[in-house]
Amino acid sequence: MPTSVKEKKMPVKIIIYDDNQNLRESLSNLLALTGEYSIMGSFANCENVEAEVLKMQPDVILMDIDMPVVNGIEAVKKIRRFNEQVQIIILTVFDDNTHVFEALYAGANGYLLKKYISDKLIHAIQDVLTGGAPMSPSIARMVINNMQQPVQQAISKSDYQLTSREKEILQLLAQGNSFKMIAADLLISIDTVRTHIKHIYDKLHVRSQIEAVSKAINEKLV
Amino acid sequence: MPTSVKEKKMPVKIIIYDDNQNLRESLSNLLALTGEYSIMGSFANCENVEAEVLKMQPDVILMDIDMPVVNGIEAVKKIRRFNEQVQIIILTVFDDNTHVFEALYAGANGYLLKKYISDKLIHAIQDVLTGGAPMSPSIARMVINNMQQPVQQAISKSDYQLTSREKEILQLLAQGNSFKMIAADLLISIDTVRTHIKHIYDKLHVRSQIEAVSKAINEKLV
DNA sequence: ACAGGTATCACATCATTTGGGTATTGTATA
DNA sequence: TATACAATACCCAAATGATGTGATACCTGT
Numbered sequence: 001m002p003t004s005v006k007e008k009k010m011p012v013k014i015i016i017y018d019d020n021q022n023l024r025e026s027l028s029n030l031l032a033l034t035g036e037y038s039i040m041g042s043f044a045n046c047e048n049v050e051a052e053v054l055k056m057q058p059d060v061i062l063m064d065i066d067m068p069v070v071n072g073i074e075a076v077k078k079i080r081r082f083n084e085q086v087q088i089i090i091l092t093v094f095d096d097n098t099h100v101f102e103a104l105y106a107g108a109n110g111y112l113l114k115k116y117i118s119d120k121l122i123h124a125i126q127d128v129l130t131g132g133a134p135m136s137p138s139i140a141r142m143v144i145n146n147m148q149q150p151v152q153q154a155i156s157k158s159d160y161q162l163t164s165r166e167k168e169i170l171q172l173l174a175q176g177n178s179f180k181m182i183a184a185d186l187l188i189s190i191d192t193v194r195t196h197i198k199h200i201y202d203k204l205h206v207r208s209q210i211e212a213v214s215k216a217i218n219e220k221l222v
Numbered sequence: 223m224p225t226s227v228k229e230k231k232m233p234v235k236i237i238i239y240d241d242n243q244n245l246r247e248s249l250s251n252l253l254a255l256t257g258e259y260s261i262m263g264s265f266a267n268c269e270n271v272e273a274e275v276l277k278m279q280p281d282v283i284l285m286d287i288d289m290p291v292v293n294g295i296e297a298v299k300k301i302r303r304f305n306e307q308v309q310i311i312i313l314t315v316f317d318d319n320t321h322v323f324e325a326l327y328a329g330a331n332g333y334l335l336k337k338y339i340s341d342k343l344i345h346a347i348q349d350v351l352t353g354g355a356p357m358s359p360s361i362a363r364m365v366i367n368n369m370q371q372p373v374q375q376a377i378s379k380s381d382y383q384l385t386s387r388e389k390e391i392l393q394l395l396a397q398g399n400s401f402k403m404i405a406a407d408l409l410i411s412i413d414t415v416r417t418h419i420k421h422i423y424d425k426l427h428v429r430s431q432i433e434a435v436s437k438a439i440n441e442k443l444v
Numbered sequence: 445a446c447a448g449g450t451a452t453c454a455c456a457t458c459a460t461t462t463g464g465g466t467a468t469t470g471t472a473t474a
Numbered sequence: 475t476a477t478a479c480a481a482t483a484c485c486c487a488a489a490t491g492a493t494g495t496g497a498t499a500c501c502t503g504t
Contacts, residue, residue: 104366132359133366141355143365144326163480176433179461192482198463199480208490209461210431211398217439385450400490414452420493421450430460431491 011035012129015056016042017049017072018064018091023114027062027121034122044068046075053079058086060125063108065092065099073102080107087128091117100142110134160203169196174213233257234351237278238264239271239294240286240313245336249284249343256344266290268297275301280308282347285330287314287321295324302329309350313339322364332356382425382443391418392443396435 031037065072089110124134253259287294311332346356
């Protein structure tokens with residue numbers, strides 16, 4: 001968890017990257033109104049993002065995605081190579097899967113659609129500073145759907161009615177143990193292991209160790 | 223994306239599950255104030271959740287987690303077996319990883335901490351109905367951190383300097399093919415397959431098929 | 445032209461796995 | 475109580491895999 005809770009008094013240092021000059025000025029004005037934020041700089045592109053971040057040591061960066069020369073996602077990656085602390089909020093018009101996930105994978109802390117700026121930006125900045133991750137609701141939905149996918153496969157998947165002993169043995173097998181090692185582990189004879197494994201093969205409709213392990217791991221049976 | 227946009231006029235049908243009677247009444251009152259919501263029912267436990275949801279066909283369900291008999295996460299799973307449309311918002315005091323992910327995996331659409339109910343509940347209900355996923359900011363942060371993990375593993379992962387032929391053979395092996403089948407597939411002799419596999423074992427530091435396949439799949443080499 | 449790496453093939457030996465069986469015990473259940 | 479199933483154990487014969495040693499051929503870079 002980030003540890004960027006500000007001490008009182010100290011204004012929050014912010015840098016803005018966006019190629020639209022009007023927007024940069026609007027943001028600066030909006031943030032200046034509160035008196036709690038100090039705009040260290042605002043830039044139309046990310047050509048010198050590393051130097052700028054290093055020099056100004058901002059607490060928060062507001063980052064557009066679609067900019068000339070270096071796009072915002074690349075810029076986030078560059079920043080994250082040397083700075084894990086700064087809170088980065090993406091401000092963009094893109095609400096498609098690709099942009100959202102690339103940005104979050106790259107290391108962004110929040111993702112706010114531009115249409116919500118006037119409503120939510122101040123709140124979003126407070127969120128990231130207190131360890132939250134502000135996202136427009138539609139973005140959050142995409143993220144959740146993304147994490148649910150593998151599970152929905154899991155739900156539809158049958159478990160082949162393996163007994164608990166058989167699951168145990170399949171698990172040991174999938175971890176790379178030989179019959180002999182499994183027998184030693186479970187304190188039973190190797191022939192018993194063989195019998196269980198024969199039953200497992202029958203139930204999984206496979207004919208060898210390798211097929212069983214492959215199927216077990218791929219279908220997350222273990 | 224969900225298609226539960228309500229037509230005007232029709233009030234939004236809501237069911238509440240929470241074992242705290244005071245909270246159930248507070249929620250009902252809060253929602254009744256606006257006149258846009260119709261509380262179809264509120265229950266202290268999920269014993270008959272399936273029948274209730276089937277009968278009342280709610281648009282939104284507000285679900286506590288910690289309830290006697292059937293907990294909220296199990297209830298979400300039960301509901302999702304027959305109803306994909308209803309929007310489920312978890313209302314809970316739990317903000318730990320386990321509860322959050324289990325709930326979202328189970329099929330919840332939003333996750334709101336109880337301390338934010340007065341501030342955010344109305345908004346959260348609007349969110350889920352318009353395809354959003356309301357989450358408390360700290361919850362969103364957990365979700366994002368979770369999705370960033372696998373990538374960081376991926377980056378640090380070594381490739382053991384396998385040649386392309388070796389990777390090809392390892393892949394076929396991990397799909398459950400015997401040496402014989404691999405040889406037939408690649409139109410080479412079984413002894414050649416053996417040799418490649420010997421080299422693979424050396425490079426992966428393993429001594430058997432299963433160990434190699436287990437390592438390959440778990441480290442996403444294939 | 446030579447060294448190093450890759451891909452190919454062969455032979456031999458020993459260990460492990462597989463595919464048929466059969467059988468005993470205990471537990472749960474119709 | 476009779477039946478079914480899970481877990482245990484054993485046997486035999488055949489297939490497959492593990493390991494070592496050696497060899498040929500083709501690139502690539504020096």
